[in-house]
Amino acid sequence: MKSGKVPVNVLKDIVMSTMRKFPDELVVGPKIGEDAAVIRLEDGYQVIASDPVTGAAKNIGYHSVYVNSNDVAATGADPKYMTVTILLNQNATKEDLMEMMEQINEACRDIGAFVVGGHTEMVADLSYNIVCGTMIGFAKKYVATSNAKPGDNIIMTKGTAIEGTSILAHKFEEKLSQELGPELVQRAKSYSKMLSILPEARLLREYANSMHDPTEGGIAGALNELAIASECGFNVDREKMPISPETSKICEYFSCDPLTLISSGTLLATIPDNRLEMATKALDSSSIKYSIIGKITKSGVNLPMPEQDSLWDII
Numbered sequence: 001m002k003s004g005k006v007p008v009n010v011l012k013d014i015v016m017s018t019m020r021k022f023p024d025e026l027v028v029g030p031k032i033g034e035d036a037a038v039i040r041l042e043d044g045y046q047v048i049a050s051d052p053v054t055g056a057a058k059n060i061g062y063h064s065v066y067v068n069s070n071d072v073a074a075t076g077a078d079p080k081y082m083t084v085t086i087l088l089n090q091n092a093t094k095e096d097l098m099e100m101m102e103q104i105n106e107a108c109r110d111i112g113a114f115v116v117g118g119h120t121e122m123v124a125d126l127s128y129n130i131v132c133g134t135m136i137g138f139a140k141k142y143v144a145t146s147n148a149k150p151g152d153n154i155i156m157t158k159g160t161a162i163e164g165t166s167i168l169a170h171k172f173e174e175k176l177s178q179e180l181g182p183e184l185v186q187r188a189k190s191y192s193k194m195l196s197i198l199p200e201a202r203l204l205r206e207y208a209n210s211m212h213d214p215t216e217g218g219i220a221g222a223l224n225e226l227a228i229a230s231e232c233g234f235n236v237d238r239e240k241m242p243i244s245p246e247t248s249k250i251c252e253y254f255s256c257d258p259l260t261l262i263s264s265g266t267l268l269a270t271i272p273d274n275r276l277e278m279a280t281k282a283l284d285s286s287s288i289k290y291s292i293i294g295k296i297t298k299s300g301v302n303l304p305m306p307e308q309d310s311l312w313d314i315i
Contacts, residue, residue, distance in 0.1 A: 028075070033145045033229025035071040035213060045142050047077040050134040051215070058170035059192040060131050061103025063163070066195035067264050068135035069111050070213040073198045074267065075144070076205035077137035079111055084118035085132040092122070092129055100131065111198050148210040148230035152270035152296040155279065157200045158289055159242040160219055161251065161258040162265030164311055166191035168250050171315060180249050188246040197267040200288050204269045207279040211270075214263035216309040221260065222268055224305040233301050236294030256310035259303065270296050 022029045027045070028038035036049035049071035053063045069079040084104060088097065097120070108115055113135065169176060169188035177185045197213060204211065210230060214222030219241060227234050243251075243258050251258040271279045276292075283290050 028142065028144050028146075031146060031229055033212065033225035035145070035215075036075050036077075038075060038142045038144070044138060044140045045077065047072050047075045047137045047139060047142065048134065050132070052130055052132040054128075054130055059103060059166070060129060061100040062107045062192050063195065063264070064131040064133045065104055065107035065111070065113070067163075067213075067215060068133040069113060069137075070195070070197045070201075070264055070267075072135045072137035073196075073201035074211040074213045075137075075139065075142045076201070076211070077139035077142065078202075079113045079135050079137040079198070081116045081136040082108060082113050083134045084115055086118070086120040087126060087130040087132070088120070088122045089126040089129055090122060090124055096129065100129070104131075111196060143205050143208055143211050144229075145210050145212045145226055146229035146231075148226055148232055148270040148296045149272065150232055150296050150298045152209055152272055153276050153292050154223075154234065154236060154294045154296065155204070155267075155269045155271055155283075156219070156241060156291050156293045157197065157267045157269075157283070158194065158265055159244050159247065160266065161243070161247045161261035161263050162191050162194055163215075163263060164218070164258075164261035164309075165244070165247045165250055166195075167262070167311065168254065168314065169246075176250065176253065179253060184246055184249060188250060191246070191265070195265040197265065199286065200267050200283065200290075203282040203286060203288070204267070204271070204279055207271050207275040207282070208269040209272060212268045214266050214268060216262050216311075217306050218258070218260045218263045218309065219266065219268075220257075220303050220306050221309070222263070223303055224301060226268060226270070227296075227301055230296070233297040233299040234294060235297050235300075235302050238303075240291050240293045242289065242291055251310075254310075254314050256314060257306075260306040261310045
């Protein structure tokens with residue numbers, strides 16, 4: 001198997017097939033495309049999501065908070081508590097750990113969450129640092145990725161490959177600065193502060209049938225995951241998907257498709273026609289950029305599932 005997410009067929013055949021019978025209070029459990037579990041409480045729902053950060057060498061603390069809080073936010077919940085497991089490579093220093101924790105705490109303050117536990121250790125033969133996060137949130141009602149309906153409009157916020165642009169700009173700063181200019185690279189590096197989808201998720205959760213946070217596999221992977229979860233298809237227009245000049249130049253340099261590059265910071269939401277105007281007005285009132293990129297269909301997709309994220313081809 002290639003680096004990155006395990007292929008869908010392997011998840012189905014091995015991971016999903018080993019699951020035990022689920023308790024009645026688990027209303028959203030393990031499923032292709034669903035990134036968070038939803039548990040029924042007496043007065044609402046508890047949402048739990050877990051993700052590692054393995055591709056980002058710089059700003060790994062920010063990434064660990066935002067990628068986990070995004071999965072919670074995409075269910076319509078507000079992230080509240082986080083546990084963090086930090087695995088340090090044998091060359092890591094106290095300063096490295098301090099920088100990670102400062103970033104984690106700053107990002108948690110940004111979204112209103114708290115670190116409530118975790119684990120930290122040095123790992124022999126580990127070539128780079130890894131941070132694994134688990135985020136817990138709460139909601140009065142939830143939005144499932146698997147609830148997209150044929151005819152829904154697909155809204156995409158901000159732009160394409162936000163996280164991938166940041167990772168590549170940090171990892172290859174010197175090379176890219178020489179080829180594309182230091183000003184462009186500095187702008188691309190700042191994308192690490194644009195990774196949260198919480199503001200737009202809070203607005204769209206009132207109108208969306210489904211929401212999804214594009215991570216590995218980028219926009220193309222996320223659309224296919226959403227279609228698999230909802231047992232439907234999609235028809236989208238590539239030309240309507242916003243791609244920033246920084247992302248476009250960096251992807252062109254590395255000869256990669258920005259639609260298959262990790263894209264935390266973007267939210268995909270499917271909105272029925274009768275709620276579309278209200279949803280777009282909410283985004284406009286908060287000055288959140290978005291584009292209506294296509295429709296959910298009964299079957300068929302016009303953008304294939306990538307074999308792996310373009311990030312792994314590059315790094």
